[in-house]
Amino acid sequence: MPSSYFLNPSDILNKNNMLDYITYENIAEENRELLLSNLWDFEFITAPAAVFFPGNEVIKRRLTSVQLSPGGSIGNVQATIRGYTIQQAAGVSSNGTVSLSFIDKEDQAISMFIRDWQEKITCMDNKFMYRKEDTVATCRLVHLNTSRIPIAQWTLITCQPSNGTISRPFSSEENPSNAGDINLDLNFEHMHLDWKNIPE
Numbered sequence: 001m002p003s004s005y006f007l008n009p010s011d012i013l014n015k016n017n018m019l020d021y022i023t024y025e026n027i028a029e030e031n032r033e034l035l036l037s038n039l040w041d042f043e044f045i046t047a048p049a050a051v052f053f054p055g056n057e058v059i060k061r062r063l064t065s066v067q068l069s070p071g072g073s074i075g076n077v078q079a080t081i082r083g084y085t086i087q088q089a090a091g092v093s094s095n096g097t098v099s100l101s102f103i104d105k106e107d108q109a110i111s112m113f114i115r116d117w118q119e120k121i122t123c124m125d126n127k128f129m130y131r132k133e134d135t136v137a138t139c140r141l142v143h144l145n146t147s148r149i150p151i152a153q154w155t156l157i158t159c160q161p162s163n164g165t166i167s168r169p170f171s172s173e174e175n176p177s178n179a180g181d182i183n184l185d186l187n188f189e190h191m192h193l194d195w196k197n198i199p200e
Contacts, residue, residue: 035151039144042066042100045155050134052116054109062110066141067099068154070191094190098139098156104180114164114184121160136160139186150196158189 042063047053075091104110120130137159143152163185169177 033145035143036146039146039148040066041142041144043140044137045140046138048117048120048135048137050120050130052112054113058109062102062104063100064103065101067101068096068141069098070096070154070193072096096156096188096191097162098141098159098186098188100184100186102180102182102184103178104182110182111166114161114166114182117161118164132160137186139188152196153194155192155194156186156188156190157192159186161185162187 041060043056043060044053071093073093074089077088077090079086102110117135118124120135122129139156139159141154141156142150145151161184163183165183167181168179170179171177
């Protein structure tokens with residue numbers, strides 16, 4: 001079959017190629033690294049003053065995952081003038097939540113930390129409440145690259161628990177399973193995000 005029966009791709013691309021950036025060299029970006037989900041560090045900058053705190057070393061060793069849900073919703077102001085609705089973005093929220101997953105051990109240090117924090121917010125037996133200033137924390141989450149250089153840092157200010165699940169899945173099975181899974185959800189009132197520059 002004559003070759004003239006087929007279109008030559010280069011003839012078309014030379015005339016109209018809106019996707020000319022799709023090449024290996026452009027997509028690879030000189031081997032720029034991807035963002036990896038397992039390179040992170042979390043710690044309490046300031047622990048709640050009235051609460052038993054096991055220390056950041058225990059927190060770091062037993063913390064298995066962090067899920068950050070930062071604020072960022074943008075407000076909207078509208079005005080209708082002669083049948084036209086005009087909109088203007090105004091205001092950005094800076095609060096949010098962070099969910100922590102732990103694996104606790106026999107000393108139950110994480111369990112006691114969460115339980116005591118709950119009790120200091122409101123005692124279950126008599127409903128006594130400690131002051132807010134003594135039950136809030138400041139936390140820091142850092143994302144790193146493969147050279148373990150920080151690339152982003154979130155400072156979470158005025159953190160208090162919204163939920164602390166301490167469950168114990170007992171069973172009579174021959175082969176036991178881990179019973180130390182614990183989740184702690186924290187609400188924070190304000191977040192400061194610091195983008196870190198990476199040295200060339």
